[in-house]
Amino acid sequence: MRLNNFWTYRRILLTRGFLRSLRRSRQNLEASRQGAPPAYGPFMAELDVTYRCNCRCRMCQRWQDTRSDGLDLADYERLAGEFSALGVYQVSIAGGEPLLRGDIFEIIGHFAARGMSVNLCTNGMLLEKYRREIAASGATCVTVSLDAATAQCHDAIRGLAGSFRGIARGIAAYLSRRNGATAPLLRVRMTVSAANTPEIREFCQSWSGVADDVLLQPVHRCEPSYYTGLDEGGLRLDPAAISDQLQGTAMENDPYLRRLIESLSATGRFPYYPCYAGLLMVRIDPWGGVYPCLEQHVSVGSIRKGGFAAVWNSAVFDRERKRLGSHRPCRCWYNNTAMIGHFGRRLEKTLFSAAAAGRLPAARSGGRSETACCARPADPGPVTGDGLRLTAQMSVRRRGRK
Ligand code: SF4
Ligand code: SF4
Numbered sequence: 001m002r003l004n005n006f007w008t009y010r011r012i013l014l015t016r017g018f019l020r021s022l023r024r025s026r027q028n029l030e031a032s033r034q035g036a037p038p039a040y041g042p043f044m045a046e047l048d049v050t051y052r053c054n055c056r057c058r059m060c061q062r063w064q065d066t067r068s069d070g071l072d073l074a075d076y077e078r079l080a081g082e083f084s085a086l087g088v089y090q091v092s093i094a095g096g097e098p099l100l101r102g103d104i105f106e107i108i109g110h111f112a113a114r115g116m117s118v119n120l121c122t123n124g125m126l127l128e129k130y131r132r133e134i135a136a137s138g139a140t141c142v143t144v145s146l147d148a149a150t151a152q153c154h155d156a157i158r159g160l161a162g163s164f165r166g167i168a169r170g171i172a173a174y175l176s177r178r179n180g181a182t183a184p185l186l187r188v189r190m191t192v193s194a195a196n197t198p199e200i201r202e203f204c205q206s207w208s209g210v211a212d213d214v215l216l217q218p219v220h221r222c223e224p225s226y227y228t229g230l231d232e233g234g235l236r237l238d239p240a241a242i243s244d245q246l247q248g249t250a251m252e253n254d255p256y257l258r259r260l261i262e263s264l265s266a267t268g269r270f271p272y273y274p275c276y277a278g279l280l281m282v283r284i285d286p287w288g289g290v291y292p293c294l295e296q297h298v299s300v301g302s303i304r305k306g307g308f309a310a311v312w313n314s315a316v317f318d319r320e321r322k323r324l325g326s327h328r329p330c331r332c333w334y335n336n337t338a339m340i341g342h343f344g345r346r347l348e349k350t351l352f353s354a355a356a357a358g359r360l361p362a363a364r365s366g367g368r369s370e371t372a373c374c375a376r377p378a379d380p381g382p383v384t385g386d387g388l389r390l391t392a393q394m395s396v397r398r399r400g401r402k
């Protein structure tokens with residue numbers, strides 16, 4: 001979500017719950033500046049409810065994880081209660097393909113019933129089948145990933161012939177079925193790689209005015225990461241080609257994409273943004289493993305051992321959030337586009353202004369400043385110490401590389 005699409009998202013942004021959660025996020029940032037643990041839970045949580053998937057995308061390894069789902073409906077009901085008590089505002093239900101779970105609408109219902117904004121992330125293959133249930137689910141958004149503008153390019157990336165047409169049919173069926181002010185918004189998102197860059201313009205033009213929002217997410221690799229299935233050529237983004245494709249589209253002057261293009265052109269790297277992993281966001285895998293970041297595979301505990309709050313408030317989590325806040329080795333796209341990065345930066349700016357004006361005490365070590373993070377050299381290796389665990393996903397990736 002980006003503020004330049006305020007009108008699209010007004011029914012999410014103009015709520016008391018949202019404003020309250022911004023105040024809580026600000027208190028978390030303030031605590032971080034003081035080197036203290038967060039005062040509240042994260043602003044947003046991604047729940048990967050399964051890694052089973054009916055697609056075989058080239059850049060993804062989740063579908064290769066053959067373990068069955070570890071958390072049941074009662075676990076998610078308990079989690080919804082804990083999130084509510086901790087002041088979590090947004091929940092992204094992701095996977096794998098979440099619609100493969102038979103209890104997915106009950107899971108969504110537990111979080112929505114407690115006032116959380118729920119975003120269902122789907123590959124769209126089951127959209128047509130479940131269009132009525134999604135419309136009535138209580139979710140605020142459904143985000144459909146599509147990997148190109150044409151069936152030929154899309155199906156090659158997704159590893160499934162006929163998938164483009166099936167998803168497009170599902171979107172049309174959902175949009176024609178949807179009515180009423182409370183049905184979830186529908187967004188389409190393309191993961192941009194070298195393989196589909198030539199189709200960016202057509203993608204934007206064909207979905208603008210059809211979907212409620214169009215998102216472009218450049219493929220990136222943060223070690224360790226899920227998105228390492230592409231070869232080096234597929235991961236390399238051509239900033240000039242992206243810039244050319246954006247011309248004449250509604251995304252032409254998107255500030256994040258402009259900054260991405262500038263940074264890739266100048267340094268070959270993603271732009272630097274402060275990261276709020278473990279402070280404003282968290283991820284939970286299908287077996288209850290808790291991670292500070294949506295991308296990196298360093299687990300700081302499990303909700304199956306004493307619940308989420310125990311992990312969120314643990315010393316292990318606190319060490320990891322401080323490490324990521326002060327000298328993380330990675331840069332990723334999530335901070336750039338996600339609402340969390342957007343508001344986190346604005347909230348930090350208000351904090352820094354208040355500190356400069358003498359209304360706040362000076363920060364102790366552990367705060368997240370851009371200067372401090374940029375000043376440190378990259379640390380290339382995965383983190384394994386201090387009670388942190390590398391997950392099975394990493395093993396999958398390593399096995400794949402042998
Ligand atoms: S990227 Fe998403 S849709 Fe594709 S295989 Fe992975 S989980 Fe499935
Ligand atoms: S920059 Fe932050 S959110 Fe992105 S991969 Fe690194 S720790 Fe995760």
